[in-house]
Amino acid sequence: LKSGFKSYLIHKRILNAGLKNAIQKLELKLEGNEPVSKLSALEKCLVLLLKAVVAGVRLVIIKDISNYLSAAELVLFHKLIRYYCGEGLSFLYICNHHEEAFQICDRIALMENGKIIKVLDHKEFTDDKIKPYCKDFYDIKNPETKKVHKKKILQLQNISTGHIRDLSFSVEKGECTVLLDMNNTILMDIIDLMNGALTPVSGSILLDGEPYLGKKPSYALKKGVCFINEYPLQTMVFKDLGYFENLIFLLNRKQWNLHLRKRLLWSIAQEYMPMVGESIHVKEVSALPPAVLYSMIYNRVHLYNPKVVFCIQPFSGADMYLRMHIIYLIQELKKKGITVIILAVSLSDSLVVADRLMVIENGQLSKDYDSSKFIWFRS
Structure with a gap:
């Protein structure tokens, strides 16, 4: 609902019209009368994002979204983020893996013990730039499994x-x-x-x-x-x-x-x-x-x-x-x-x-x- 909405009664027709207007440029389908319990994980995230857009917020914080969405859904959600970035909305994308951040962010702040230790611009999104801050992780070796009987x-x-x-x-x-x-x-x-x-x-x-x-x-x-x-x-x-x-x-x-x-x-x-x-x-x-x-x-x-x-x-x-x-x-x-x-x-x-x-x-x-x-x- 828009901020100027004055009525005490909210009709589904008005809500569905508002939803249709909000998603018409997204090339996605979302049925306004569908119970939330039946929505997919991506659709639930879309609903939350649309709530923020309609409410006129200027910053959306997203945390550990890849733990919730599948790989295919994450690609679509990243497209939504890019679209709304183009509309002037800002996102703070919190995740625990630089490879995920590389896919969507314009800048990355590396944090340790509550402090920012390095800020990377988009042109610096390479493994070589990350390695000095997580060298121990890159040094991990996976011992080969011995398959003697292949049971x-x-x-x-x-x-x-x-x-x-x-x-x-x-x-x-x-x-x-x-x-x-x-x-x-x-x-x-x-x-x-x-x-x-x-x-x-x-x-x-x-x-x-x-x-x-x-x-x-x-x-x-x-x-x-x-x-x-x-x-x-x-x-x-x-x-x-x-x-x-x-x-x-x-x-x-x-x-x-x-x-x-x-x-x-x-x-x-x-x-x-x-x-x-x-x-x-x-x-x-x-x-x-x-x-x-x-x-x-x-x-x-x-x-x-x-x-x-x-x-x-x-x-x-x-x-x-x-x-x-x-x-x-x-x-x-x-x-x-x-x-x-x-x-x-x-x-x-x-x-x-x-x-x-x-x-x-x-x-x-x-x-x-x-x-x-x-x-x-x-x-």
Whole structure:
């Protein structure tokens, strides 16, 4: 509504006319009567952006949008940003990766510990200009996975759901595979299939050569399937438990010989002490820094030693140093022989640690790349 609107009654006809006027130059379709719950992620972002435009704001702040939109949606949203920049609107684009900022920004301010340490103009958007400020990150090496037997640990065969269309792929034991969902439609279905919340319309799943018939989350854990959620500090830290109790949380689901319990717990403490230090004795985990808590969560999975772990958008909300730490933690899972499947809507830094990339478009497997082809995505 315009600022001069005086009526007490707001008619849908007036609102729809205003919406049509606002989007007619954007070459996008948006139905004014559609419930927000049925809008796509891109459409929801468009609604929020239009609210700002209609309200006459002059600065829009966008934060971590690539964690929410798929790669295809992000391209379209960047076009919207450029259009409104041309109309005189300014944007403050906050993200944790310079490659994303290169795609859309006119200037970039590099920040560390709350201070701006370098400002780059558009002509300086090159890796050579960035490297001095993140040299340690560029030095990360991904150890090659040894494929001796090439055993298939997970197989999806002609799976169909509400969003998945006749999807088939296999993942080999011990490798790290990225599933890149270009349309941001199937990741939730994959998660629900594996934790038993969703039954496929057709097709079958094999885990380690056996039919996988998950009907509840406890089945997944029993069969050796774990999940590390997006933003795990919000959902996977038990603040009423100490660090060690958090670390061994999954072991309580296993049947241990009670006579060995004290000896077992002592052995675990001795094994993980060199990795986590004195934090293992902390009783109040809420005060621990994010990197320590991430270590606790990933080491919980490392200790449980599942066959497969699904990491959901593992780099969401993480700064450069935390991303480096997460990469190290994923590499530690790989060293133990745990198969890692990264579910993502954007590549972020997934390829730094991955052995394979599978691209999913419109619910189907579109492309499959091994690590020798990753250079295509970095050029």
